[in-house]
Structure formats: C-alpha cells, structure tokens
Amino acid sequence: MEAASFVDRVEDMTDLELAMLLSLIAEHHCLIEVDDDLLNDLASELALIARDVFSLSYIILERADVQSIDEFVAAILDDNNDVEDPADALEDDSNQACFSNPGICLVDGLSFRGAPSTQNAQFQSDSPTVVNVIIAKDFNFAHDDVQVQALELIRKRRIYSRTTVHVAPKAFLLLPIVSTSSKHVRLNAHLNDRIFMSHYHEAEDGFPNLEEMDIARHSEDESAYSYSHSPSVRREDMIASRRIESELIDQLRVQGKAATVTPEIRRYLQDVVAFLRLARGVDGGVTPYATTLFLALAKYLAPFHGIDYVTPALITLAAKKVYPHRIIMASPTRERSTQYGTNVTTARDLLRDLDPHTVLQHVLDTVECPA
Known part of the structure; x- marks a missing residue:
C-alpha cells in the first residue's frame, strides 16, 4: 500500500x-x-x-x-x-x-x-x-x-x-x-x-x-x-x-519528519508549553524532552490527515496525548499560590476538581490559537 x-x-x-x-x-x-x-x-x-x-x-x-x-x-x-x-x-x-x-x-x-x-x-x-x-x-x-x-x-x-x-x-x-x-x-x-x-x-x-x-x-x-x-x-x-x-x-515516518511547521505554529506550541508549566496545580512533568516529543507527534499526525504541514488542531491533539501521563499535580502545601499568602485549606479546595486533563484543556482554551 x-x-x-x-x-x-x-x-x-x-x-x-x-x-x-x-x-x-x-x-x-x-x-x-x-x-x-x-x-x-x-x-x-x-x-x-x-x-x-x-x-x-x-x-x-x-x-x-x-x-x-x-x-x-x-x-x-x-x-x-x-x-x-x-x-x-x-x-x-x-x-x-x-x-x-x-x-x-x-x-x-x-x-x-x-x-x-x-x-x-x-x-x-x-x-x-x-x-x-x-x-x-x-x-x-x-x-x-x-x-x-x-x-x-x-x-x-x-x-x-x-x-x-x-x-x-x-x-x-x-x-x-x-x-x-x-x-x-x-x-x-x-x-x-x-x-x-x-x-x-x-x-x-x-x-x-x-x-x-x-x-x-x-x-x-x-x-x-x-x-x-x-x-x-x-x-x-x-x-x-x-x-x-x-x-x-x-x-509515513519520512513524510512526518518532513512536515512543515510555520513560525506561528511553533510559537503556538511553545505558548502551550509555557502556560502549562505555569498552570495552577501543576507541580512538574512538563519537561524539555516532552516538548521534543510534542512537536514530533504533531508532525507525525500530518500524514494521517493527508497533509504535509502542522495545523493548530494537530497541536491540540498532540498535547492531549503527550502530557496527561506526564503532568504531576501539586499537593495543597506545594500549590504555587501558597507562596503568596493563600492558606493550605483554600489551596486544597482549589485543587480538588483539578486533574491533568482539566488543566490541559484549560490551557488549550486559554492560549490564543493562530488564525
């Protein structure tokens, strides 16, 4: 084939x-x-x-x-x-x-x-x-x-x-x-x-x-x-x-590696990574190696859609596959806002409904997508 x-x-x-x-x-x-x-x-x-x-x-x-x-x-x-x-x-x-x-x-x-x-x-x-x-x-x-x-x-x-x-x-x-x-x-x-x-x-x-x-x-x-x-x-x-x-x-491997990534798409990917690292409740897991795999997966997905370039939708899809098992959720005592006066009880309430999937979706909804 x-x-x-x-x-x-x-x-x-x-x-x-x-x-x-x-x-x-x-x-x-x-x-x-x-x-x-x-x-x-x-x-x-x-x-x-x-x-x-x-x-x-x-x-x-x-x-x-x-x-x-x-x-x-x-x-x-x-x-x-x-x-x-x-x-x-x-x-x-x-x-x-x-x-x-x-x-x-x-x-x-x-x-x-x-x-x-x-x-x-x-x-x-x-x-x-x-x-x-x-x-x-x-x-x-x-x-x-x-x-x-x-x-x-x-x-x-x-x-x-x-x-x-x-x-x-x-x-x-x-x-x-x-x-x-x-x-x-x-x-x-x-x-x-x-x-x-x-x-x-x-x-x-x-x-x-x-x-x-x-x-x-x-x-x-x-x-x-x-x-x-x-x-x-x-x-x-x-x-x-x-x-x-x-x-x-x-x-398919050759086609994926050759997929085009425009400066706007690359900036969008880096924005997702930056926002994810600073997201409430995230205590780690957004590593440099993960960023490399994030870009690689987005490129390998292109041939599956019959295209030779990376789109914002492929970035979103790749993020949902690369990061959920990596993201480490913070404990209430390590939640970032406690360093600026938030008490542990309030931090616990803030973190109660958060998990890697909800954090990731919030970041994707927040980051501006290129036209």
Missing part, C-alpha cells in the same frame, strides 16, 4: 491500531489506560493487532513477571530463532501454554507469547533477541529495578541477562497497561518521561479484533459441514487486506 492511499484507511482503523501505528512510526512507546475489568481483553486485543495487523511477535506480561529482573528478561526474549511458519508456531505455542496452565489462554488461537515476527528473520543470532511488542499489564506496579531495566532497553535497545546481551529489533514497542483505579501509582519518573504518549481506551470502543475472532470461531462451528469457504480462510483474507507492512511505516 502506498502512503497516498493510506489516508482512506485511517477512518476504518481502531483507536488501538492507530496508537500502535503512531508508536511504530515515531519509534517510541505508548502507555494505555483502561477500566479495571477490561485489562485482560485489552492485552489480548493489542496482541492480535501486533500479530495480525503488523506481523510482529509479542509477549503479554503479568504483574508477577515484572517483580524481578531475571523473570522480566527471561519473559521478553524471543526464543524462536528457527525460521518457521508463524501460524504453525502460534498453534504450537497456544497448545503448550494451555496444557501447562489452562487459564493462560484468553482467547482461542492466541497465546501469551506470539509467533516469531516476519521482520525478525534478518536478526537471527546465537543469543535470543527481544520480542517486537511487550504488552505489560499493571506495569506501574513493576519493581523499581525492572523499570530501570525497561528504561535502559528503550533508550539503548539492548538488555543484559546473566550470560549475554540481548538486542531489541528495529520494530520494538513497550506498551505498559495501567488500570484506571491504579493510575495514581506512577511509573519511574525517567521511564515515564520516555513514554511517547498515553491513550485511554473507552469501553464503548470495544475490542473489534477479539470480537471478530469470536464471530469467526462461532461461524466455523456452525459451518463444519458446509461446502462454502472456511471462516478461518475468510478471516485470513480479511486480515491480509488490513495488514500494514514495514515499508508503509517507513514512508
């Missing part, structure tokens, strides 16, 4: 597919928030997207897998160095996982560890490489040492085991999943700043890939004696039509 025809497909993509695609284009990582009861479904949906849409290997990590460095490193390695058919490998993996632990299979045909990526064949070596996509549930509860190792992995694209060094493939994503009830438990500050953007998955958006798999499995049962094409074959054809190849990702 050419980048020129990609715009027609954007509206048909789900929010999670777009989030993963943007992360792959930017070569950065995305934090995803979801309601507590949808945590497992979200992890399975992301795994299906990685496998079916982007042809990438994946691993789903539980909270127990991120409590020690040894367990974390062992879990994220892709041990499938032999080139084999991904469908066969997935079936074998799924059967083995279900046999050893019946509760491990969230949906039929999907295991916690994905088949080898077709993009990883060129990286075959004696030491296993890291999988393409790490889907880490409740990663904000990971041990501090594990979070430091994850930071090292996304910065230098390598991680150390007790015996050797393991490299990350070119297409590599860390997708920490945080439940709504625990979002007050933050990632390591340096790791959090390295996360490209955050996204809240609404329950009403559903899990189309999971639902599609359930429908295909149900149809397969009903048409066991039918002479029509197998539903699994039809689903394979549907997946093939939606698949996004690495060449398209590279084209």
Whole structure:
C-alpha cells in the first residue's frame, strides 16, 4: 500500500491500531489506560493487532513477571530463532501454554507469547533477541529495578541477562497497561518521561479484533459441514487486506519528519508549553524532552490527515496525548499560590476538581490559537 492511499484507511482503523501505528512510526512507546475489568481483553486485543495487523511477535506480561529482573528478561526474549511458519508456531505455542496452565489462554488461537515476527528473520543470532511488542499489564506496579531495566532497553535497545546481551529489533514497542483505579501509582519518573504518549481506551470502543475472532470461531462451528469457504480462510483474507507492512511505516515516518511547521505554529506550541508549566496545580512533568516529543507527534499526525504541514488542531491533539501521563499535580502545601499568602485549606479546595486533563484543556482554551 502506498502512503497516498493510506489516508482512506485511517477512518476504518481502531483507536488501538492507530496508537500502535503512531508508536511504530515515531519509534517510541505508548502507555494505555483502561477500566479495571477490561485489562485482560485489552492485552489480548493489542496482541492480535501486533500479530495480525503488523506481523510482529509479542509477549503479554503479568504483574508477577515484572517483580524481578531475571523473570522480566527471561519473559521478553524471543526464543524462536528457527525460521518457521508463524501460524504453525502460534498453534504450537497456544497448545503448550494451555496444557501447562489452562487459564493462560484468553482467547482461542492466541497465546501469551506470539509467533516469531516476519521482520525478525534478518536478526537471527546465537543469543535470543527481544520480542517486537511487550504488552505489560499493571506495569506501574513493576519493581523499581525492572523499570530501570525497561528504561535502559528503550533508550539503548539492548538488555543484559546473566550470560549475554540481548538486542531489541528495529520494530520494538513497550506498551505498559495501567488500570484506571491504579493510575495514581506512577511509573519511574525517567521511564515515564520516555513514554511517547498515553491513550485511554473507552469501553464503548470495544475490542473489534477479539470480537471478530469470536464471530469467526462461532461461524466455523456452525459451518463444519458446509461446502462454502472456511471462516478461518475468510478471516485470513480479511486480515491480509488490513495488514500494514514495514515499508508503509517507513514512508509515513519520512513524510512526518518532513512536515512543515510555520513560525506561528511553533510559537503556538511553545505558548502551550509555557502556560502549562505555569498552570495552577501543576507541580512538574512538563519537561524539555516532552516538548521534543510534542512537536514530533504533531508532525507525525500530518500524514494521517493527508497533509504535509502542522495545523493548530494537530497541536491540540498532540498535547492531549503527550502530557496527561506526564503532568504531576501539586499537593495543597506545594500549590504555587501558597507562596503568596493563600492558606493550605483554600489551596486544597482549589485543587480538588483539578486533574491533568482539566488543566490541559484549560490551557488549550486559554492560549490564543493562530488564525
């Protein structure tokens, strides 16, 4: 598929597919928030997207897998160095996982560890490489040492085991999943700043890939004696039509980097950053690195809209993805106005209804938008 025809497909993509695609284009990582009861479904949906849409290997990590460095490193390695058919490998993996632990299979045909990526064949070596996509549930509860190792992995694209060094493939994503009830438990500050953007998955958006798999499995049962094409074959054809190849990702990356930013738009972006740093209730998180990612995301969004320049609307959209997980809300004793005579009780009342989203929206409403 050419980048020129990609715009027609954007509206048909789900929010999670777009989030993963943007992360792959930017070569950065995305934090995803979801309601507590949808945590497992979200992890399975992301795994299906990685496998079916982007042809990438994946691993789903539980909270127990991120409590020690040894367990974390062992879990994220892709041990499938032999080139084999991904469908066969997935079936074998799924059967083995279900046999050893019946509760491990969230949906039929999907295991916690994905088949080898077709993009990883060129990286075959004696030491296993890291999988393409790490889907880490409740990663904000990971041990501090594990979070430091994850930071090292996304910065230098390598991680150390007790015996050797393991490299990350070119297409590599860390997708920490945080439940709504625990979002007050933050990632390591340096790791959090390295996360490209955050996204809240609404329950009403559903899990189309999971639902599609359930429908295909149900149809397969009903048409066991039918002479029509197998539903699994039809689903394979549907997946093939939606698949996004690495060449398209590279084209979109080049187009995004080349997007034009006028002086007026750049000033608007800097005004948003300045107002955000001085906003009531903000105690930190608006870092220089975040500003770099803010501009980068705005530029990478341009090809998704079929344009080669950044608009104020793209700046607004980028701000809503880059800053919510970064902004640190002040406690009443650290609220800026207390330095000028406001008592702590009044500051507490002022901060009661503030959160990163409301602060950000207030800033966007306040800053004058260029015509």
